[in-house]
Amino acid sequence: MSSWEKVYHKWSSFQNLDPSLKSDLENIKVNQESLEDAFYKELTFGTGGMRGILGPGINRMNIYTIRKAVNGLANYLLINTVNVKDRGVVVAYDSRYMSQEFAVETAKVLGTYGIRTYVFDSLRPTPLLSFAVRYLGTVAGVMITASHNPPEYNGFKVYNEDGGQITPDEATEIIASIQETKDELSVPFMENEELEKQELINWVGKEIDNAYLEQLKQISRLEPAEIEKQKDLQIVFTPLHGTAYDLVTNGLDQLNFANVGVVEEQAKPDPEFSTVESPNPEEHHAFTLAIKQGKQTDADILLGTDPDADRLGVAVKDNTGEYRVLTGNQLGALLLDYILSHSDPVMLKSARMLKTVVTSELGRAVADAYGIKTIDTLTGFKYIGEKIRQFDATGETFIFGYEESYGYLISSFARDKDAVQAAVMACEMAYFWKKQEKTLLEALDVLYEKHGFYLEGMSSLTLKGKEGSEQIVKIMEEIRNNQLTEIAQFKVEKVEDYQAGERTLAGGEKETIQLPKENMMKFILEQDSWVCLRPSGTEPKIKCYFGVCADSSEESEQKLTALKETMDELIEGIVSSN
Structure with a gap:
């Protein structure tokens, strides 16, 4: 037996x-x-x-x-x-x-x-x-x-x-x-x-x-007189059958956002998540009903939270009148820019922005423009929370933290990603830009023109069961033991092996990475590009992240496509050979 x-x-x-x-x-x-x-x-x-x-x-x-x-x-x-x-x-x-x-x-x-x-x-x-x-x-x-x-x-x-x-x-x-x-x-x-x-x-x-709602009200960057005004922002919100309904609607009400339409079919808790294929705001189809309602009410912004309300997705209209879901990297950069531009310069002297190693470098560029230091952490909001705890001792000030997977934290009265905070701040930000006669997409274009056209992507391969777990181990072993010198014709300038805690430069020199050990590999490429490979910690998946920057969106798209196709082909080759 x-x-x-x-x-x-x-x-x-x-x-x-x-x-x-x-x-x-x-x-x-x-x-x-x-x-x-x-x-x-x-x-x-x-x-x-x-x-x-x-x-x-x-x-x-x-x-x-x-x-x-x-x-x-x-x-x-x-x-x-x-x-x-x-x-x-x-x-x-x-x-x-x-x-x-x-x-x-x-x-x-x-x-x-x-x-x-x-x-x-x-x-x-x-x-x-x-x-x-x-x-x-x-x-x-x-x-x-x-x-x-x-x-x-x-x-x-x-x-x-x-x-x-x-x-x-x-x-x-x-x-x-x-x-x-x-x-x-x-x-x-x-x-x-x-x-x-x-x-x-x-x-x-x-x-x-x-008590939470009292703290939530304090994160607003609006002047007291502005808070008291009723705001002409049209909002559609879906909690995707989860837990966010009460806190998000009450949080918006505190700032006098009166025009909040809730997607009623998705307002009540439902363990089957019966109206969506996946209750994940990262998946654009989760916004199907919100988009339908948004078109009916001419909404300025659509909000979607996952079941436990730690992730937020946002969609806004593009210049054709269609709703476009922002990526986590895009919304994070927009929130960061809004917060920093509406913060006391005195407070910013010791301020720190936190992001993960697979999160867009656009955030670093925005922070640099305000003289704010960026600190990278490993993937997972636990590392951002741990860093905030260290700030309590060092006297540094937490100003914002985010990760590409739709997780954001604005104020440290909570110590994990908080879709409620992010939802309220996203609406405040959209209201600010609407007064400037700009949508959030147009505000994003302003950031791109100023800092460069950063673009990111992610592909994942699901490998279930015992055999799948073994295949994921094999993929990481193959890539770690046969390190790449070129990816999609981009030269590898540095290789960061977070499991070994080592950074290897192109000439062979090694540096220590001052982060906890984790089974991840990141390749820093020429022309402001990078690739990172990481097994998921919560699902039977291996994930590959990509980041590029260029002088135009078209050039960024081309670079990103080349990286993705090359890495997908490499991983599929390893799987099929076993």
Whole structure:
């Protein structure tokens, strides 16, 4: 009997197995491939937490894998933080299947250790969870979400006492603590009645929402008299069946944006995300209904947030009257320019802009123009949150942080990407430019003319299951061991291997990269171009990012197409040879 079959037998013979999971197990036992995939390994707990398909098995999201993770987290907190039982842990959840159940399971396991849990009484966005950790002063936070993944997924995301995603070092210790729990089926937990009786579970209402909205109002760059005016900006907003409805609409109302049309078909939470192929504002088809409504109301700006409201997409009209979805890089550069142009110059002296290594260099160019230092981080907003925490000690000022995947943070009262902050600021910015008789696309053209025509792209290859994971490892090995000297006729000037922590120059000289280790490779090319290859940390994908700059949009398009075609061909060749 193989190792995975032993684990399967343990589950199938467990007398107290949850009835719904037992039924699911019966349904898949005739499919050897599905059964093996559910049991051949434990669900990966990465640097932010774990995310996976719902169902029975140790490689699935269910009450038993949740209990094991929480048990490890509890032991980690008791050893590494102070006043754990009194300060407690705050838990929020989104609109997905089993989200509320997993939130309560978290409280049930923490309760066995005497750790108080604050659980929101209904679904809430991820940025509110980040804020709640800081507001309540808890030792940690847990967000039950799979972000923009398909309906069959859910996840368990851990936040540290600063309100940021756990750092790699914290994750390493938590993972080690989780692994000390050998049997996920026998993790002790407290029943709901006992939790309530001992006051170890506290249901959180609107208090934190209201405190968040007070902070949100403070990020506005509008003068007080301007805030009081009703604004003639036509807005269409879709929360894509997720959690953003209340905070976004209330946040806009605070600034007197009166003309906000909500896409009613997508306003209510729906774990099936039934009106979209994917609840991801990065995917342009997610804006289909918003565009239809926008055309009916002649909207100036369309807003779309993902299910847990940490990502924002924006669409605006082009010169033909059609709506165009801005990329994350474009919206980030526009927001940065608006914020810096409406900030106190005295405050800017110590200001820092944060972006990831795969985010557009246009942001750096904009920051440079205002004399602002740009700091690069690894991919993932946890690294931006960690850097903000360091600023608390160094006296540097956080001014803005963003990543290409539609994540933005304007004020550090939250320490993760915040689509609510970004949505309100995007509307304020659109209102500003409308008064100048410009759309956001025209404002973007101003940036391009000033700084250069920066253009970025990304391609990804999905490789599911055990075989797919092995193929992703092979792709990275091949490219790391056979380093490229030229890509699409562009010479490689530097190679940055973040796993080795080394930068290799064209002449062979090596430099140390002052960033945490991660399985990524970036090629800095001539003519202000670059390519970066990275396995996804949350999905069975390998991603390839591209960036170029030229004197015209046409030239940038040509350069980007050449890079993409070359890298796609290279990766497909590696896959087909195995």
